[in-house]
Amino acid sequence: MTKLLIGLKVKASAKSNAIGNYIEINGKNYLQLSIQAVPEDGKANKEIVNFLASEWKIAKINLEIIRGSTSNFKILAIKNIAPDYLNLILKHYMK
Template identity: 45%
Template sequence: MNVNVQSHPEGCVLEVKAQPGARKAELRGLQAGMLKVCVTEVAEKGKANKAIVNFLRKTWKLRGSQIEILSGETNSQKKLLIRNVSPEELVQLLVDCGIEND
């Protein structure tokens, strides 16, 4: 899978391409090595960022404290820290969600 996932002392770091204001919240595959995450909330006052974290947390059945935005809070390209999940486990979560392994 050509997704940008780096190891981190607390878990792993995932690169995400955010698309706020979409019709529905969904994972829309990989784009340039980043996971494309669509949310219905607009990109103002952190609403879309919160929606992305909540959507991924629910999708992957993680606790709220396990996902944190490390960088890109005001950018569509973000780096998320996923705590207590190895890069290999994260890739498996993506496969389980139907993200194609290319």
């Protein structure tokens, strides 16, 4: 099992929850993410964890926003996941 940090570029208050492709901003890679929840009182952050856990079939306890809780640029830690499964998930979003 392994731990990985992923940069997220989040658009809150979107029409639907969706995962986009990776984009590069200032030399850093971010996975684009649209979330329906509003960015207040941690609602969008909670929805991010719930949505990604459901989409990726990962326990919510293994996903944690460790940086950017009040920003649209976030760092997500994924813990206790097999490297092969993680690679399979992430390659799906590569351009």
